[in-house]
Amino acid sequence: MTPKEPATQPAQASAAPPPAPAATHEIPFTRPSISALEMRAVATALRTQRIGGNGPICKRVQQLLAAQLGVQHALLTPNATQAMEMALLAMGIGPGDEVLMPSFAFVSQANAILLRGATPVFCEVDPATMNLDIADAERRITPRTKLVMPVHYAGVPADLDALTKLASERRLELFEDAAQAYGSTWNGRPVGAFGRAGCVSFHETKNVTSGEGGALLTNDLEFARRCELIQEKGTNRSAFLRGEVDKYTWVSLGGSYVVSDLLAALLEVQVQRAAALNKARMSLWQTYYSGFAELEQKGLLRRPVVPAAARHNSHIFWFRTATPEMQRKVIAQLRGSGIQATFHFQPLHDSPYARKSMKLTQHLPVTEREANCLVRLPLHGQLRKKDAQWVVDQTRKAFQSA
Template sequence: MTGNELKYIQQAVTLGKISGNGEFTSRCQTFFENRYSFHKCLLTTSCTDALEMSAILLNIQPGDEVIMPSFTFVSTANAFVLRGAKIKFVDSKAEHPNMDEMQIEALITPKTKAIVVVHYAGKPCEMDTIMDIAERHGLFVVEDAAQAIDSYYHGKPLGSIGHLAAFSFHETKNIQCGEGGMLVINDPQFAKRAEIIWEKGTDRAAFFRGEVNKYGWVDMGSSFLPSELQAAFLWAQLENLQDIQAKRQAIWQDYQGFFSEDAQQPTILSDKYLKKFTKGIEEAQLTEKYKVCTEDSSPNAHLFYLIFEQLSQRTAFINQMKEQNTLCVFHYQSLHQSDFIKAYQGENQTTLPNADRYSDCLVRLPLFYELG
């Protein structure tokens, strides 16, 4: 909470319109378009909704194939499965949970329609390589930027590079409104239809702008708009984005300084640090970390994680931290190993060892604005 959330919710109520696409929705969308040079933004009730809108916009049909990482949240895949797509999973990199862009091209077939990238922890995927692959094969790129607000790739804001992008404002994100999301349209060919899909398949938004004399059902769509109460809450967060990010960066840097005697080198966690932090779990290893605000990549301090050598070590760490009233949690389970995808697509013979390793060995530490 940054201070004005309840004030702006009261203002939204006083204005007399708390359904979607009102004053605060407009403020939020304009903020993102101006700050990050997104072509068009549409607030949604969740990042999941934004991804589902992407699948509709790309006209995903049964039998189409969509390439994406296995180490991601189920919404990334569900949005396209709902349209009947077959999912082709890519392994993570050995050094980071992001998808290994060098594995993408081998998965492309005549049925491939799109590549969905996930910027894990706000760290950019290799977008130059991915966009080049997409252009050569005539594919669309969707950025799942749920964790990537205010993060950059070679100076370009994440979410501004692919044809479409989806952001999350869930309460676990850097800025939030409880539940919320946003679709970003960077390819102008999708802008008009996106607004129609957003408004339940009608040209209602054009009607209220005076562009048509009545509105009707002109395309498929659904109820993707958040209420003005959510948008008002989000606006209070956006007003304080710089302060929120500065605080999160400071916490992130505190963690990095704590876990590394030499900030330039990944280190084996020494007994000194383990005893200080966990009462002495041995042989835990921090095998990957990324720099903050380096020349080529500006992670946004969304989360800080450790990678242990074995599942048993991670479990022991989580349990001992819980005894000290500190909640540390693991993250995604590899989607290619899920019961659903095996039932939906059949047993997958592909091995994705890095995705499985992150599922078993990665743990997230507490990181939120009020953290002391």
């Protein structure tokens, strides 16, 4: 992905903004924060000449992650997508099962469900946060519902009190897609493993990154052990490496969901820097948030709502325009000024694949309306405060001229 391309799902043609005038000041949507420390760590790992998967550096990073995110077990995976695929296999999700998820979500979640032969049941979002509308999800529960998969959109946690209550009362598994929410908390506790398990992503767009990468998080030892088998091609290699068995062999269905120690070396430094990386983004997020108070008072846009129990990691700053037409105009105007503003998830229930392969004719009016009005602004560790202020000024101008 080049810096020109905002990281997002494939866009639908209709979402493309009209051509814009020439740029004056380039502000990329995203840039990883890689320092000399990461470069040194990668060089050191290379010199050891032990860069295979699930090696000693991976083990160290897993321990660091578990300590930082307050979970018993963290397993590194090549990305969050594969953490989800592995988790659903380990949960035994299969044909005939239904899984509740927001339609406003990353496509990997729906793929992970379909790959198990199960059915994603697309639900509405709460317009305040763009997270799962839990009451709507509850209405869609049937005797076949096995799992609920909320997303912590933009790093702002979904209501984990309501979700854990729903999961326990209705006997559902709970898996958190915390891909965007590294370090976010709910009532002071890091998100990711309130239910059976969850995942975080270390994709290059994320606050903490190794370019590609992810982790499965769980507090359930038995579940972690099942995932370990799956991760190592269905073998008990991990138990062998711990000295628990004298040879390893094929014991379950599996895949290859391990990470090279080379990438883990880069990630180790990023995880050590996580608090600082999140803090730098928070100050930019605040610049945007306070910078748009007036436009919100005038009814021109709506800013995100952060629930009282939530602390977020400032992964994304977004707002919504009053109409889809305004969304397109504002994005085009900002891009004309060199600011890579962009839309986000195109609702999955309305995607070409869901319409065709799942034969869906479903409408989710809140999701459709809100997704078509959502604008994301550049937010990353290399953005300076004065750049963020300039983005605010240009956005105000964009609203004036639109």
